[in-house]
Amino acid sequence: MPRAARRSATLTALVLLLLATLPAPATAAVPSAASAGRGPGAADGPSRSGELVTEDVVFEGGDRTMGGTVIAPAGGGTGLPAIVLVAGAGEGLPREVYRPQAEAFARAGIVTLIYDKRGPDDGYSMFEASIADLADDAIAGVHLLEERPEVDPDRVGVHGHSEGGWTVVEAADRSPAVDFVIAANSSALTPERTQVWMNRMQLRHAGVSEPLRTRLGETLTRHIVAADMFRLHGHDPRPALERLDRPFLGVAAALDWSTPPGETLRIYADALARGGDPRSTLRVIDGVGHSMEPSDDGYVEAEGDPAASFRDLSPEYVRTVTEWVHGLSGTAAAGRGDPPPEQEEESESLAPLAAYESSGVQIAAFAVLMAAFGGSLLVGAYSRLRDRPRLRPGRRTAAALGLVGLAVPPLTIGYLGMIMINAGTTPGPVVAGHPLPWLALQLATLGAAAGALTLVVRCHRARASLDTPAKVRLGALLAGTAVLLPWAAYWGLFTV
Structure with missing residues (x-):
């Protein structure tokens, strides 16, 4: 030879x-609801832990029974505001992922509900999901909190992180029961456009050359979209945002490389200018990444375990959310709008095949x-x-x-x-x-x-x-x- x-x-x-x-x-390994001791069938009585009261609940939402946990201030009382925390992307994401965030809000005097997210058996998987189903789950959580004696039924809102931002806007559009909406590190673009932008930013951080970033981060996504197999593809939150007539808080991390923060805040501002509630507010949190945790460059969190997210929340983020919610109870001042943060790259729409x-x-x-x-x-x-x-x-x-x-x-x-x-x-x-x-x-x-x-x-x-x-x-x-x-x-x- x-x-x-x-x-x-x-x-x-x-x-x-x-x-x-x-x-x-x-x-990434995330604890299951069962391993966390919070199975959907659990409905134990309230338990006290320092300054918080925790109670597992079971409630009906749309086409399924959900397990959740209500976390409230231990001081008792009535007339408290309440928030339903809506999770970001992830199949069957257990409620425990968002417990640190819920506890931070509860310590600030806000009753908070976390619940187990849908999984493949409930119509949510890597390739399919229904924004209507996800929104109905959040609305069911709102109704649950409205019935609690410590909650002011006229101050129950929804808080969506990342993918959950699309859900909470849709929930408010579908139900008047939602009194206010918070979208944190969400995207105002379509899911597929957001995904490709994230792919490019993460590949750029890894050192991948410019020509390859498009090939590696976009081509297959275009085919998955064309085959109608991309989860939530084509969903545009802007029409619902433009119809929103209740207070809206949009919070963006300056170092978010999972959703385009600059473009999102510009779209939020444009939609709210068409007739939103005057108390609506757009805020930017400096020095934090996608999980609202302090970061030097915003990329560290992407390399970690989702189950460890939100354990080191930015105090500025917690203060921004809780002060805004409490401010809705009285004669609220006009909302404020921070200038959108800069993006290293703008997103681009996906060309059809x-x-x-x-x-x-x-x-x-x-x-x-x-x-x-x-x-x-x-x-x-x-x-x-x-x-x-x-x-x-x-x-x-x-x-x-x-x-x-x-x-x-x-x-x-x-x-x-x-x-x-x-x-x-x-x-x-x-x-x-x-x-x-x-x-x-x-x-x-x-x-x-x-x-x-x-x-x-x-x-x-x-x-x-x-x-x-x-x-x-x-x-x-x-x-x-x-x-x-x-x-x-x-x-x-x-x-x-």
Whole structure:
């Protein structure tokens, strides 16, 4: 075997070995409702802990029974304001994630409800959700708090964090029972546009080069949206915001890289200027990230465990929310509006798929790749079993090319899916602006192109000795390579 062919085969094997040994994307561990001792069936009596009273509750919301916890000041009394805390993104997110935030509000004299979020069994998953269902859950929480003796039924509002911001605006639009609305580190853009912006910002922080950020952070999302599999895609909160006639507090973290804070506050201000309540307020909290915890650059939180969020809340954030809520009880001053924080990049709308990008074309290309490269390996195995003449000039190159062609497409889509699921927070080590897993896929694709060219030259020279299986195998490899190269270029495997 010539030295060049041996080097090509060795490089290909090393690349595939590297890809095979990469760890799977970690899923953040959050305590389940059951492990936290707060199952939906629990409805224990109130328990006191210092300055707080905690009571587990069960209530009906829309199409499901929910478990929740009410946290209130221990001093008793009546006429207290109340808040339903609505969670951000996450399947079946347990109420305990938001307990630190609820306790901070309760210490400031606000009765607070936290509850377990919907999961896959309730119509909320990675690929589907209903904003109406989520809003109905929040409205059910409002009704629960209205009935409590310590609560002023005319001062019960909703507080949504991140994805929960879309939910609370929708809840107010659907029910007059919601007396005020708080959206913290939420987005006024559509979910898919918000997701792509977050992907780009996280990849930028990781050191990924500009051309690759678009390829890695946007292309697969566009396909998921086109297939109607992107959770809540197309939801636009602006119409409901423009109809909102109750007090609204929009709070943005200056260092939020999960939702675009500058654009969001500008949209909030424009919507409220069309006729919102005069007590509506827009505030910016400096020096904090997406979870309203102090941060030097806003990125540290994205690398942590969601279950640990909100344990070190910014005092300025807690004070902003609680003072605004208490201020609604009297003759409130006119709302205030902080200038929107600067964004390193503006978001962009997602372009619809062109004809050549359609799911039909992509599925067909993927099928051809699997059939061509998989078929070449099967023909090679058949020849060996029958002890027939094989593709002698370059049989190892042919085997390596078949393996690479069979592995690169699913690994490419799998890696892009990991980027989308983790919002670009874990791209892997970055070398010269390229994540190492992606660089390995790029090198494997270039090796496939070089191997195909080498195979053509060597087989042309020995064409007289090729039997029918060898010709079939060679044809399959060349057909697969002819599809692989433009396919790889589209997905960004040639982007530098």
